[in-house]
Amino acid sequence: MKPIQLLALTAVLFVALVGFRTGKRPAPNGWATVADTLKVDAETGLVDDTNLMLVKAQCTACHSSKLILQHRFTRDGWQERIRWMQKYHKLWDLGESEKVVLDYLEKYYGPQTARFSNTLRRAPLKNVQWYQLEQ
Numbered sequence: 001m002k003p004i005q006l007l008a009l010t011a012v013l014f015v016a017l018v019g020f021r022t023g024k025r026p027a028p029n030g031w032a033t034v035a036d037t038l039k040v041d042a043e044t045g046l047v048d049d050t051n052l053m054l055v056k057a058q059c060t061a062c063h064s065s066k067l068i069l070q071h072r073f074t075r076d077g078w079q080e081r082i083r084w085m086q087k088y089h090k091l092w093d094l095g096e097s098e099k100v101v102l103d104y105l106e107k108y109y110g111p112q113t114a115r116f117s118n119t120l121r122r123a124p125l126k127n128v129q130w131y132q133l134e135q
């Protein structure tokens with residue numbers, strides 16, 4: 001075998017081996033857990049849910065969904081924002097939809113619920129048992 005052939009063979013084997021190894025490498029810890037819970041709407045970034053369309057219609061007519069995404073309020077807090085927009089910013093009476101909108105906001109954009117910035121997170125662990133590390 002000529003040196004150039006040997007070189008080419010080595011290169012092919014190297015590429016094949018590296019390709020094989022990278023292909024098998026598992027995703028870094030966390031990726032799977034991030035993707036497995038909630039889906040978000042591509043247009044608004046709001047959590048996809050059966051009531052997404054209604055929320056989009058009521059809440060993204062005047063401003064970007066970012067105003068929603070960057071806040072976390074309790075149910076009462078969200079209702080106060082709605083009253084405030086109704087008082088000062090010509091937001092209409094939401095009627096029957098108000099409950100649905102509040103259910104949605106409380107579920108996904110409450111103080112300790114699902115979404116944290118643009119990453120989907122699990123809820124904080126409850127009843128964690130701590131133990132003393134031996135020195």
Ligand code: HEC
Nearest residue numbers: 058059060061062063067068071081085089090091092101
């Ligand atoms: C009729 C127009 C209109 C609609 C519809 C509307 N908003 Fe607003 N909203 C506003 C205006 C105007 C502001 C003030 C924007 C600013 O400060 O730049 C605002 C601000 C906000 C803020 C920021 C409040 C703060 O404390 O800074 C949030 C959160 C918000 N809206 C959520 C919602 C939600 C949820 C809905 C659906 C129920 C909704 N908006 C529907 C007009 C509207």
